[in-house]
Amino acid sequence: MKALLIYNDNIASQFVIDFEKLGSTYKYQVGKQELLNSNFTIDKKIDSILKAEIDKSKYDCIFIPYSLSEENYLEFTGLRFACHIRLTPEFNNLQTPIVFFGYETENEINKLSEIGTILFSRGIYTTEKISVQDFEKQMRFVVNNQSGIPEEIFLKQFTERVNISPSGNYATHHSITNEWSIYRWATALKIDDEYIQIIEKNISSNLYFKYLKAQFPIKETIDANNQIITEEGKILYIDDEVEKGWDIIFRKICTLKRYESIGNDFKNLDSSRIVESAITKVNEFNPDVIILDFRLHDDDFENISPENVTGYKILKSIKEINKGIQVIILSATNKIWNLLELQKAGADGFILKESPELSVEENYSKNAISEIYTILDDGLKRAKLLKKVVEQSKKITGFIEGGDYSKEFKQSVENNLAIAFKMLYESFTDKKYINYSYLQLFLIIEQLVNHESFLNGDEDIRVKCGDKEILVQQRYKNKVKRSIKLTSNGKYEIVAYEFPSNKFKRADTNFKVSSVLIYRFGNPNSSTNSWTKIYENRNTKAAHFDRKNNRFINENEIIEVLNFLSYFTDNSNISDSNVAKGLKEKTMEEALEELKKDPRFRK
């Protein structure tokens, strides 16, 4: 039989010498120099002892005092040491009986230490009799009563019986979630990288992480080669700890996409400089989807309101550049009010890091990664359309801003563009909204064509072209004259004609817009810039969508109508080519004759 004694300087040296007939001994000591190393932790110390310093033989019994600290008994380092033995498979003694020795009772220890419950777990014994003879008897007893069980069941029982809590404060909770999440997802994605190995090393030495690993073993991994992002586009990742694992994970997920990351230098910047740096990168790279870490500065971990968090400020600025850029927030927070604030500010999705509580669900890691593929694919798909929509909308707003319109009119056009954008966004969850968006954009064409700077009059209609007015429709005697005529192929051309006034109701949008296209912009007919198709789509597909046959407005048709609006509002397109081809104004005599017949002027 072979025993192991872990001891410190407070144990009698004679006792240690005598113990050697039962097996090996290991003196636990931590010097001040070690304690003052910025990387020092008790867990790293114990882990390295178990993995590198003590002989990894299979022992029959391990003896440890409750406390290994020479100066503060209540540290109970012996209990922590034993927990490490139970959770460090590399030491080869997971199920080896452990006998604690000291003058306290189990109940007293349990009262004094958070991890005192280890005393009530399988394979743990205690004794107050501290002599080699008693230890020998104790060892015989535990060996005779020892029965091994499958390791998986042993660990399950251990984690259920012993409660090991994470250390620390708010920031540390986030770093636990961060590292745990990186470890879980990198493992699930089968990533083998230097930094992941560092995290793995850290995780594999920290008692709480060891406990989590035993509690939630990863059962399924993902074959990243079988899962790809199908949509085209560029992805940018913004994080102050970009090099610490996440970059490798996102690079793996975004294989074959244009992917870049930024944040390495954020540690030396204050919050406003971080925002500035991120926005410069966004402008340079012009991404379609941005994965944005919520907390990018130390101050963000303090108890501050969401709108003061650096990630929130960057989100707002990105949305000012182009609200079509899809921003996915990466966060360890599970505070719903924070997420709601971010959603209000324009966040398009969330990737929530896997906190240990979430790992209770057996396949959480695998499902979470699959979800990331979907989130990024959906984001790229939305960005492809929405970014163009925003660019065109900005152009249109710019033209309107420079035109001769009232403040209210400008505001109204902007509102309609914003509604159209919102509808488009919704169309990715319910297709019918793309039709509503189309109708909203068409409404802007109608607003414009009825504006006095384009066209005026109800019966006698004149189109404005610079300082000239071209008569395109005239009521004369019992007839209505028009300068343009709808041809069989659906477009208006310059052909003067007339029809009885009793058949005239009112000039429709097609006539008005066509008149403007021909006389204000000098086109030979009205089919320019797809107008004929746009008008037809408005009256067929958009107003009467057919869900059964999946007949909806498509994305190209949205861009088409925006291009049309852009052309329509751009005053540099105005041309006087056709100003002489309108109807002739009435002569003085013809006007007088008309007046005489008007019942209002008869005696």
Add this chain to the structure above:
Amino acid sequence: MKILFLEDRPSRQLLFLPNKEKDVEHIRSLKSVYMPESNECKEIIAQINQNNYNFENSLKLIIVHKSALETRGLEYINNFCKNEKVKLVCFSGGISQLTYNNEDYEFLNINSSDFYTERLVPFLNGFIAEKSETLLELANKEWKLSYMLLARQIIGSIALENDEDVKFNLEDKLDKINNILSFDFTINSENTEKLNTEIKRIILSL
């Protein structure tokens, strides 16, 4: 100045201290405590990391956020504390278990959430008034119990020890504990029953 208190993230004090602003104001009002504001604190920490900060001679205790310091800065503080017998408290959110060490000078490594508690203000008051016995007062209100349990472990070892030098060292440790606890009885093998009774009484009262 008796105490140099370096906290580069002062908002944490408001988060953890039980009486929030009241406690912070109290600490700031203590003439013997120098707790520089955020930027000045960062500047001092940078100087310590570059090993060119001049500690005041009157200093008796340094309290510092450990994560703000590099190993080089920690060594610089260590040398100063060792030479001048100045006590040192390092707190950080990343410290998973409290560690206490009294080799050369008193040193406490403590998690931030265990440091910023209702014990901090009374400890500072006591330290300034020279009524503080040990840094463990900061860590646990049952710090006396910790010494009693330690004493009992040492007494048990003395009984088993044959080596006179080792025995002497263990007895020396016991004497130090006696000085710190100043009980109405001396802790030794004759008084172990009294010690056991006292330990039981305290644990039962918890």
